[in-house]
Amino acid sequence: MVLSGADKNNVKGVFAKIGGQAEEYGAETLERMFAAYPQTKTYFPHFDLGKGSAQVKGHGKKVAAALVEAANHIDDIAGALSKLSDLHAQKLRVDPVNFKLLGQCFLVVVASHNPALLTPEVHASLDKFLCAVGTVLTAKYR
Amino acid sequence: MVHWSAEEKQLISSVWGKVNVEECGAEALARLLIVYPWTQRFFDNFGNLSSPTAIIGNPKVRAHGKKVLTSFGEAIKNLENLKATYSKLSELHCDKLHVDPENFRLLGDILIIVLSAHFGKDFTPSCQATWQKLVGVVAHALAHKYH
Numbered sequence: 001m002v003l004s005g006a007d008k009n010n011v012k013g014v015f016a017k018i019g020g021q022a023e024e025y026g027a028e029t030l031e032r033m034f035a036a037y038p039q040t041k042t043y044f045p046h047f048d049l050g051k052g053s054a055q056v057k058g059h060g061k062k063v064a065a066a067l068v069e070a071a072n073h074i075d076d077i078a079g080a081l082s083k084l085s086d087l088h089a090q091k092l093r094v095d096p097v098n099f100k101l102l103g104q105c106f107l108v109v110v111a112s113h114n115p116a117l118l119t120p121e122v123h124a125s126l127d128k129f130l131c132a133v134g135t136v137l138t139a140k141y142r
Numbered sequence: 143m144v145h146w147s148a149e150e151k152q153l154i155s156s157v158w159g160k161v162n163v164e165e166c167g168a169e170a171l172a173r174l175l176i177v178y179p180w181t182q183r184f185f186d187n188f189g190n191l192s193s194p195t196a197i198i199g200n201p202k203v204r205a206h207g208k209k210v211l212t213s214f215g216e217a218i219k220n221l222e223n224l225k226a227t228y229s230k231l232s233e234l235h236c237d238k239l240h241v242d243p244e245n246f247r248l249l250g251d252i253l254i255i256v257l258s259a260h261f262g263k264d265f266t267p268s269c270q271a272t273w274q275k276l277v278g279v280v281a282h283a284l285a286h287k288y289h
Contacts, residue, residue: 028267035271104251108258108270115259120194123255124177 003128008074010125014110015071017117025109026064027057032105040098067106070133081136089140096141099134106130144279146221153272157257158218166260167211168204170253172197178248184241217280224283232287243285250277
């Protein structure tokens with residue numbers, strides 16, 4: 001799966017539009033993921049996962065920042081996320097299936113806040129991008 | 143047997159009550175074919191699927207999307223009895239249509255995104271959670287008769 005020139009433009013466009021709200025989107029993505037896929041909470045036993053949790057907000061900010069970073073270096077996502085990839089492989093070891101769940105929730109957040117932005121073409125590009133990010137983060141697992 | 147709380151049933155029916163089945167079905171199916179182009183393999187006889195514009199405008203896609211979502215409505219009316227409700231449809235998808243059940247999961251996820259775009263903030267995390275459960279259960283029921 002390769003990101004075409006059009007895909008890259010679509011993704012950059014999404015993140016340009018989201019702008020400073022990325023952090024909020026990150027937090028909401030996590031909130032939705034924990035609600036829809038309770039098994040994902042097993043990675044956060046040390047977190048308060050209640051509504052409005054500062055820890056979830058903080059973590060959402062980190063997740064969003066990583067997506068923004070990947071979008072800003074979309075020609076070399078592996079390079080941009082190399083350290084994060086190491087972290088996931090060596091320390092976090094989040095099962096690969098969960099990146100798809102996070103991706104689904106991020107798409108839902110974007111759709112919910114910006115329905116006009118998420119045209120079918122942009123939806124396809126963003127889905128591909130999120131897959132690519134998941135692939136990079138799990139690339140060094142074994 | 144899947145258990146549905148009163149709250150879940152409420153979240154399902156309140157959303158479904160406001161869904162335009164024809165529009166929503168058409169959009170969900172079109173997006174499936176656009177976002178996951180390999181799903182086009184089941185629709186060789188649908189004519190022009192060569193671009194997102196062609197897919198969105200394709201009358202067969204619209205009609206089939208409506209059919210699929212109408213059937214989904216049947217599931218919602220029979221939440222306590224889904225496997226039986228979808229028994230024949232499951233056999234059809236296995237024996238005649240030869241559809242990998244993974245495709246039901248893909249369509250379910252796309253439907254959720256379409257609903258989210260339509261309902262915005264009203265499609266709360268609880269709402270999404272209930273609907274993710276619903277599409278999962280529907281996909282499972284559709285796959286149940288596979289052999």
